[in-house]
Amino acid sequence: MLKLPVYLDNNATTPCDPRVVETMLPYFTEIFGNASSRNHSYGWAAEAAIDLAREQVAALIGADPKEIIFTSGATEADNLALKGVFEMYADKGNHIITTEIEHKAILDTCKHLEKQGAVVTYLKVNSEGLIDLKELEAAITPKTIMVSIMYANNEIGVINPIREISAIAKKHGVLMMSDITQAAGKISIDVNRDGIDLAALSAHKLYGPKGTGALYIRRKSPRVKVISQIDGGGHERGMRSGTLNVTGIVGFGKACELSLLEMEAEGKRLSVLRDKLENALLRLEETYVNGSRTQRLPHVSNISFRYVEGEALMMGFNKTLALSSGSACTSASPEPSYVLKGLGLGDDLAHSSLRFGLGRFTTEEEIDYTIQAVTDTVNKLREISPLWEMFKEGADMTEYY
Amino acid sequence: MAYSEKILDYYNNPRNAGTLDKSKSNVGTGLVHVPGYIEVIRLQIEVNPANKVIADARFKTFGSGSAIAASSMATEWIKGKTIDEAAQIDDMYLVEELNLPPAKIHCAALVEDAIKAAINNYRSKNGYEEYKFEEIATGFEA
Numbered sequence: 001m002l003k004l005p006v007y008l009d010n011n012a013t014t015p016c017d018p019r020v021v022e023t024m025l026p027y028f029t030e031i032f033g034n035a036s037s038r039n040h041s042y043g044w045a046a047e048a049a050i051d052l053a054r055e056q057v058a059a060l061i062g063a064d065p066k067e068i069i070f071t072s073g074a075t076e077a078d079n080l081a082l083k084g085v086f087e088m089y090a091d092k093g094n095h096i097i098t099t100e101i102e103h104k105a106i107l108d109t110c111k112h113l114e115k116q117g118a119v120v121t122y123l124k125v126n127s128e129g130l131i132d133l134k135e136l137e138a139a140i141t142p143k144t145i146m147v148s149i150m151y152a153n154n155e156i157g158v159i160n161p162i163r164e165i166s167a168i169a170k171k172h173g174v175l176m177m178s179d180i181t182q183a184a185g186k187i188s189i190d191v192n193r194d195g196i197d198l199a200a201l202s203a204h205k206l207y208g209p210k211g212t213g214a215l216y217i218r219r220k221s222p223r224v225k226v227i228s229q230i231d232g233g234g235h236e237r238g239m240r241s242g243t244l245n246v247t248g249i250v251g252f253g254k255a256c257e258l259s260l261l262e263m264e265a266e267g268k269r270l271s272v273l274r275d276k277l278e279n280a281l282l283r284l285e286e287t288y289v290n291g292s293r294t295q296r297l298p299h300v301s302n303i304s305f306r307y308v309e310g311e312a313l314m315m316g317f318n319k320t321l322a323l324s325s326g327s328a329c330t331s332a333s334p335e336p337s338y339v340l341k342g343l344g345l346g347d348d349l350a351h352s353s354l355r356f357g358l359g360r361f362t363t364e365e366e367i368d369y370t371i372q373a374v375t376d377t378v379n380k381l382r383e384i385s386p387l388w389e390m391f392k393e394g395a396d397m398t399e400y401y
Numbered sequence: 402m403a404y405s406e407k408i409l410d411y412y413n414n415p416r417n418a419g420t421l422d423k424s425k426s427n428v429g430t431g432l433v434h435v436p437g438y439i440e441v442i443r444l445q446i447e448v449n450p451a452n453k454v455i456a457d458a459r460f461k462t463f464g465s466g467s468a469i470a471a472s473s474m475a476t477e478w479i480k481g482k483t484i485d486e487a488a489q490i491d492d493m494y495l496v497e498e499l500n501l502p503p504a505k506i507h508c509a510a511l512v513e514d515a516i517k518a519a520i521n522n523y524r525s526k527n528g529y530e531e532y533k534f535e536e537i538a539t540g541f542e543a
Contacts, residue, residue: 307463309439315404315412315466327439351439384418384469386432386443386461 006366006373008323010205010359011154011182011300016251017207017360023254024209027247035244036235046246053253057214060256061180061199062190069215069236070249074181077200077215078105080240081177084226085146085198086113089175093143099123099131101342102150103179105200110148119143127344129158129291137168146175151183151199155326155339155355156291157300159183166195175224181205181213185259186267186297191216197224203248207360208255212248215240262360270358271298273367277356278303280371284378286391290340290353299358302326302340304349307388308381310336313354316377321370326353348387404466405500411470416477419459421445429523431515438507440464442472444515446479446487448523453483460515467505468512471495475512484520488532 007015027049035050037043054065071077082096096113098106100122110120121139123131136147147169152159166176177198180189185206191199202213217239218224232241278301281287286306305313310327317323326337327350335341336350345353354374358367382388391397404412421428427448434441440463447457458476462469474495479487495501495509521531 309464309468311465312412312469315409318404318409347439384415384461385463386441387463389420389461 005322011357020251024251053249056253056257073213074200074202075105081198082109087227089145093145095119095143097121098148101339140172148177151180156302157297158291203252209251212252267298301356304353324355327351408470411473412466415473429519431518433515440468442515468508471508471512
């Protein structure tokens, strides 16, 4: 029996894996100690749990446990990385390089730093969603302190060539920061192989609980330092004060352990389902996949259905499908997804896009149902779309978009 | 925020969706697309030349469910009215009937513009002077 609506918004968040929940439960009631209480067994038990979780998170990305700083999530980790590096390396320079299609946690933090005197270069991407490596290298100046480029994009799933990017950063003595939130636990990440100096990730994108994340900070060659952004108590080696969310961190650790064990098989299974969904929907006329189809996470597909509007599609899925559109408008003059605009899409295609995010609990039955529901709704809306009628009559559509 | 039941009803069961033969002299067509807004709304009326009553109305709309619902409801509203009566349409009627959210109020204004454009298209096709409506306001706040 199909449970509706079918959940295909796993890039927004994932449900907690029941095995994660089970691991967390004792830490609400029995093992409730403060991990910084040094003088009794409640504190020691909590500290031991944190130590294990730190190892589990570190193992997922090939890091040393001492290089993991727990935070409230990826947004806080992004803030700590960018602001912390900017403040720490003020003597070296004030220039940061990122891209136009980073997550808002990076872009808005860069905007904040610009007010503090930072100079930020926002690299453009091509229609595949990838930067030009020559442009990256050309953008580096003696004042550049950090390159911050996400491992994989949250809207289109496109995977950046992080090893090549970090090699360029390293060659110029610039720190390599990567928001790995969407990629962690989905594809293999190794901070040493990939040349990453700082990395932000979040538990709830990989079947762990919300409200927990981490910043990886390299300790050797180079030893990276950041200025703390939350002070008081000196937790997490002074880089992030505040009583540790033991329950959440335990769940985060377990989620990382499970992902490390299962991601290869899970990725294969999901890419088969994703391709089935994508190929079926591409049979509809005037339908386009956004971003690279080859350099991409296995569970994501972003598709534009020309001449139907994304919000109208979403209304059609009111009770049947839960996913996201590039046309989510909250104002009268809606700006479509800046990521899709960054790829060079016109307003028409950007407003006509849907993001399908499959996950650990997605079934083939759900994908078959989704194919039918999307096909029916697109056809129904095209039936009442004046643009579709004009297009079918061979009208010149440039007047409209 | 959940969608309003009335908008969902018009979205799921659009009344008067479709196309009238624009080559007929008694069919007026209004096509509205305002730069800055994504909606494209086409509203058509078929007028009884004897009494100027709108005998039929059809719409096709590219836009959100709110835009589709407002277009559909407007066709119901103008059917059976004379073109002079239909010309009096106030977009607030659609806003209130559908309880449009603030971000979608402009959809009703676009529908109003489409009705007026359809009426004038009918009038000019039949040798009447076009009505002078107030300047179509597009810079309004939602």
